Amino acid sequence: MNLVSTIQTLFVSFFFVFFFKPSLSLRTLTSDPCDSTALRDPRTLRSDQITVLINGYSESRIPLLQSLAATYSASPLVSAVFILWGNPSTPSQTLAEFSHNLTAFSFGSAPISLIRQSSPSLNARFLPRPSIATVAVLICDDDVEIDAKSFAFAFRVWESNPDRLIGFFARSHDIDLTRKKWIYTIHPDKYSIVLTKFMILKNRYLFEYSCGGGSAMARARSVVDRARNCEDILMNFVVAEETGAGPVLVGANWARDWGDARNEDIGDGDGRRGLSGTVAQVGLSSRRAEHRKRRGECISEFHRVLGKMALRYSYGKVVNSVGEQGLCQKGGKLVFCDQN
Ligand SMILES: *[C@@H]1O[C@H](CO)[C@@H](O)[C@H](O)[C@H]1NC(C)=O
Numbered sequence: 512m513n514l515v516s517t518i519q520t521l522f523v524s525f526f527f528v529f530f531f532k533p534s535l536s537l538r539t540l541t542s543d544p545c546d547s548t549a550l551r552d553p554r555t556l557r558s559d560q561i562t563v564l565i566n567g568y569s570e571s572r573i574p575l576l577q578s579l580a581a582t583y584s585a586s587p588l589v590s591a592v593f594i595l596w597g598n599p600s601t602p603s604q605t606l607a608e609f610s611h612n613l614t615a616f617s618f619g620s621a622p623i624s625l626i627r628q629s630s631p632s633l634n635a636r637f638l639p640r641p642s643i644a645t646v647a648v649l650i651c652d653d654d655v656e657i658d659a660k661s662f663a664f665a666f667r668v669w670e671s672n673p674d675r676l677i678g679f680f681a682r683s684h685d686i687d688l689t690r691k692k693w694i695y696t697i698h699p700d701k702y703s704i705v706l707t708k709f710m711i712l713k714n715r716y717l718f719e720y721s722c723g724g725g726s727a728m729a730r731a732r733s734v735v736d737r738a739r740n741c742e743d744i745l746m747n748f749v750v751a752e753e754t755g756a757g758p759v760l761v762g763a764n765w766a767r768d769w770g771d772a773r774n775e776d777i778g779d780g781d782g783r784r785g786l787s788g789t790v791a792q793v794g795l796s797s798r799r800a801e802h803r804k805r806r807g808e809c810i811s812e813f814h815r816v817l818g819k820m821a822l823r824y825s826y827g828k829v830v831n832s833v834g835e836q837g838l839c840q841k842g843g844k845l846v847f848c849d850q851n
Pocket of ligand 1: 573574605606608609612
């Protein structure tokens, strides 16, 4: 399927190059991701399914990525799976083989496509895509597997909170009063950032992140490029600014975290531990300490270039247990409804 559509695309492109004016063909070939006329009419997007965008980078994880993509593709909730390949030095041959394997060994109903990112920028994972046919998008890394029930539950939580960011892994910003700067940390009882290890959001936020916010957002996106990190934090800024509310943390029954060095900060590892079970706070390795420091610097930079601290705290976690707890507003905070 992939190969066929690639060949079709090539054929169509050549057709345009040879039979139409060059200006037209160029526009066809290098489309501007922020050209909103090229994107789907939001009214035509489906809201009963989700599009999964998995970030891929390291070749050694391809087998894992393949099983992850196949699992999502088999879910009736999934409309399509896109693997966004961000490593520019991976040989085309490897990707062609991977793409072949994806079609050959996946039997799910949702199509899986492998897309080589046109830019190594981490911002590219949030580019709006005309191929996304759903209102909801799941952004995830290649290192986390979530069980099907927790995934379905997270999608239901999104359905009732479609403007919020939904995630399984949370972090927090805070202020270091003595040094008067922002830090990146974990609080036992509140959070303001969900990680792209697993993040559900509205398709429209991809456009807001990539194309909205004028020159301030352009500067914020270049902070991401300079740091080669923190695109997830910036998305939390964008959505918090838009909604005036923090993200929603969902408890997973089962999450396996294969550990990506890029995410290695405070070593939560396991989704079940979620908010409070943040083990390993003591004895931080220096690499983790460095990672946290850089993430704190990103928060300070985003605050500076965007001119305000948009991040908002949320409290509590939505869990899918007996009676299905939900979050309720209480005194301006979200708490479990059964705690009222
Ligand atoms: C494709 O599948 C074959 C057979 O299972 C395997 O040997 C190979 O490593 C896979 N290659 C990629 C890039 O996925």
